[in-house]
Amino acid sequence: MEDFGLYIIITNPQSSYRSIAESCVERGVKMLQLREKSLSDKELIRLGKEIRDITRGSETSFVMNDRADIAAICEADFLHLGQDDMSMEEARKIVGDMKIGLSTHSIQQVKEALVQKPDYIGFGPVYPTNAKARPDQPVGIEQLKQVLNMATIPVVAIGGIFPENIQTILSAGAKNIAMVRHFMQTDQFDERVLEFTNLINKK
Numbered sequence: 001m002e003d004f005g006l007y008i009i010i011t012n013p014q015s016s017y018r019s020i021a022e023s024c025v026e027r028g029v030k031m032l033q034l035r036e037k038s039l040s041d042k043e044l045i046r047l048g049k050e051i052r053d054i055t056r057g058s059e060t061s062f063v064m065n066d067r068a069d070i071a072a073i074c075e076a077d078f079l080h081l082g083q084d085d086m087s088m089e090e091a092r093k094i095v096g097d098m099k100i101g102l103s104t105h106s107i108q109q110v111k112e113a114l115v116q117k118p119d120y121i122g123f124g125p126v127y128p129t130n131a132k133a134r135p136d137q138p139v140g141i142e143q144l145k146q147v148l149n150m151a152t153i154p155v156v157a158i159g160g161i162f163p164e165n166i167q168t169i170l171s172a173g174a175k176n177i178a179m180v181r182h183f184m185q186t187d188q189f190d191e192r193v194l195e196f197t198n199l200i201n202k203k
């Protein structure tokens with residue numbers, strides 16, 4: 001799989017799910033994840049199908065977080081699994097050959113994840129974050145550089161990334177960057193996407 005650049009994760013957005021997905025399609029954002037932890041299954045499926053309909057046939061891949069069953073129901077492009085979620089092997093029984101991304105939080109976890117041959121790995125949190133329940137210790141830039149050198153699949157830098165530190169992340173060699181709060185805690189979603197796609201693509 002090729003590097004994909006900006007990876008937007010939807011959690012408690014200030015803008016509507018529809019307008020976020022439409023903006024991602026229009027601006028050519030390659031990865032859009034639905035990550036909602038407190039919605040009913042019914043509501044999650046409704047939103048997943050809405051995002052699927054908007055992104056279908058576009059450059060924007062739709063990623064479902066945590067839930068293999070709902071990823072399959074909504075015909076997502078990817079399922080994203082973390083260390084506390086079901087294993088890739090278990091997920092395969094539900095999602096078949098759907099692409100899968102795995103979260104990692106240490107060099108050891110990266111080594112173990114690579115053996116499972118996911119389509120990409122998330123690595124972080126690079127910096128402290130409160131957008132995740134019980135976040136792991138920040139991994140920092142030096143470990144991020146090490147992982148970027150080790151991995152033969154796309155590595156997604158995640159956690160505490162904002163305009164103030166994006167240049168440090170890019171200078172470390174990261175080609176794929178996931179963010180929650182910078183894009184969710186604003187009513188200027190489209191403007192921020194434009195700003196970031198320009199910034200990341202310039203590098």
Ligand SMILES: Cc1ncc(COP(=O)(O)OP(=O)(O)O)c(N)n1
Nearest residue numbers: 065080081082083103122156158178
């Ligand atoms: C791209 C990406 N990387 C990491 C995560 C975190 O997944 P996980 O550790 O399972 O934590 P939750 O997001 O489920 O709270 C992610 N979602 N996406």
Ligand SMILES: Cc1ncsc1CCOP(=O)(O)O
Nearest residue numbers: 125129131159160179180181
């Ligand atoms: C889901 C997740 N996994 C590791 S850090 C994180 C949250 C990232 O959110 P933010 O970009 O707002 O720090």
Ligand SMILES: [Mg+2]
Nearest residue numbers: 066081082085
């Ligand atoms: Mg998870």
